[in-house]
Amino acid sequence: MxxxxxxxxxxxxxxxxxxxxxxxxxxxxxxxxxxxxxxxxxxxxxxxxxxxxxxxxxxxxxxxxxxxxxxxxxxxxxxxxxxxxxxxxxxxxxxxxxxxxxxxxxxxxxxxxxxxxxxxxxxxxxxxxxxxxxxxxxxxxxxxxxxxxxxxxxxxxxxxxxxxxxxxxxxxxxxxxxxxxxxxxxxxxxxxxxxxxxxxxEEAFRRGETAAPRIVGTRSELWPDSLDVMGWDVTNDGLKVVFSKDIPTLVSQSMRGIVDRLIAPRGLADSDVETFALHPGGKKVLEAYEAALGLGAGALNASERVLRRYGNMSSATLLFVLEEAYGAASRPRNGSHGIAGALGPGFSSEMLLLEFNSGSAEGGKV
Structure with missing residues (x-):
């Protein structure tokens, strides 16, 4: 399923x-x-x-x-x-x-x-x-x-x-x-x-009528002893941000292994992943993704465009990036794989493996 x-x-x-x-x-x-x-x-x-x-x-x-x-x-x-x-x-x-x-x-x-x-x-x-x-x-x-x-x-x-x-x-x-x-x-x-x-x-989706990314797998990971990397302190003035400068370093050190653990069990290699929709936590985080995953120029264009126009909108941002990456103006090749992911308090990583279904016609109820 x-x-x-x-x-x-x-x-x-x-x-x-x-x-x-x-x-x-x-x-x-x-x-x-x-x-x-x-x-x-x-x-x-x-x-x-x-x-x-x-x-x-x-x-x-x-x-x-x-x-x-x-x-x-x-x-x-x-x-x-x-x-x-x-x-x-x-x-x-x-x-x-x-x-x-x-x-x-x-x-x-x-x-x-x-x-x-x-x-x-x-x-x-x-x-x-x-x-x-x-x-x-x-x-x-x-x-x-x-x-x-x-x-x-x-x-x-x-x-x-x-x-x-x-x-x-x-x-x-x-x-x-x-x-x-x-x-x-x-x-x-x-x-x-x-x-x-x-x-x-699976049974609610009308194949052949709508283009859509298909979720085929997910992976959650939690870094031990990293509670102080990101979060809130609750104060009388409201939520006070906790934000560590170590986040890009954690990405650089760990992201390669996380992606491998997501795609390898499904028989995929790096070359099989064509689309990356990664949460733009900031410019340095995107640079750390590029270095860790060996991404070429333009691989994170969707993330960069969202960051440029909207900044970091926390949890909502990844959906903006996915809409940018899989929208009508930039639909990937049919059957191609993509990775979507984001980092958050815990310190934690959430990743999804996607496969694009091009559909054959516009519209239709799903």
Whole structure:
């Protein structure tokens, strides 16, 4: 049994901010509190990011905000942004909300009870018996892990459709009085966005009518004794970022072996993998992927384009990259293999092996 990603849908909030404007705002906020700030500010210029989207205007960050205010904004904005991504995804697949059997929600940048998937079920009129699984805390790896869990679900229930939704409002985690280097690095990278993917089982997918990547395998790995590499500290001001400079080194040292353990049991070699959709945690992380996997020029174009236009949107980012890599403008060769993957707190890796099915006609319900 396998699973197909029948459609993607993405959405970003209205405030589109050039990277240079964020850099100037940081200079204004931290100039008197961070020694040698001018030595750190070039991270905004050399990170491969041109623009990002935030759910609040740039002026919002210039004054402090309480954790309660951030929470209320998260619930309101995350539900609205996720709804836009879901509507686009379902429209692309030619299905109605009532056709969805399971809603899987991934986020790490805010909390809500009821969880955001419950808000979506009300906004979109999903069936009252649709299953819901909210997953919190996987960070940037959440999109890949969510696809893996959706794959496992529809393998068990091959007639069903699982909707994965990843929504992150990284901007709301910004803490005005945190002058640490980790906060400055995070401020240069992270942004807001939502994405959805409809994963359908073998018996729910109508072959020959729709082009789609097929998930044929997954692999999860956890680095021991690495809890301090990435995550949040919970403070009275909200979620405070934990972000280690060692992440590119871990990628360089370990990624080759992780990919081999994913593809070798299926009789594949490096040369059999033509498409790479890897989460662009940052420019240095992409460079570490290239070095570790011996990738040639252009192999990570989809990741680089997403990073340039949107920054790092945590879990949602990988779905943006997959839409870029497998969209109509850049569909891979029929039957070719691809790898999708992301890293997250734990410290952990989530990888998927894909095979592209070209289909033979446009449209069709999946």
């Amino acid at each position: 396998c699973a197909y990603i029948a459609a993607f849908g993405t959405a970003v909030p209205e405030y589109r901010v050039p990277q240079a404007d964020v850099q100037e705002a940081v200079r204004h906020m931290f100039g008197s509190r961070v020694p040698h700030l001018d030595r750190l500010l070039p991270i905004f210029e050399h990170g491969g990011i041109e623009t990002r989207h935030f759910c609040v205007p740039l002026e919002w960050f210039l004054v402090p905000h309480t954790a309660e205010e951030k929470h209320r904004l998260f619930v309101e904005q995350a539900a609205a942004l996720a709804e836009r991504a879901v509507r686009r995804c379902l429209a692309g697949a030619g299905v109605e909300p009532s056709d969805v059997d399971h809603v899987l929600l991934v986020t790490t940048t805010g909390t809500a009870t009821p969880s955001i998937d419950a808000y979506l079920c009300n906004r979109l009129s999903f069936r009252s018996d649709a299953k819901r699984t909210p997953i919190w805390g996987l960070g940037c790896a959440g999109g890949a892990a969510g696809l893996s869990r959706a794959y496992e679900y529809v393998k068990a229930f091959p007639k069903e459709r699982c909707l994965l939704v990843a929504v992150e409002l990284c901007s709301l985690t910004f803490i005005r009085n945190d002058a640490s280097k980790s906060n400055l690095v995070a401020t240069s990278l992270f942004a807001d966005g939502a994405a959805a993917a409809l994963v359908v089982g």
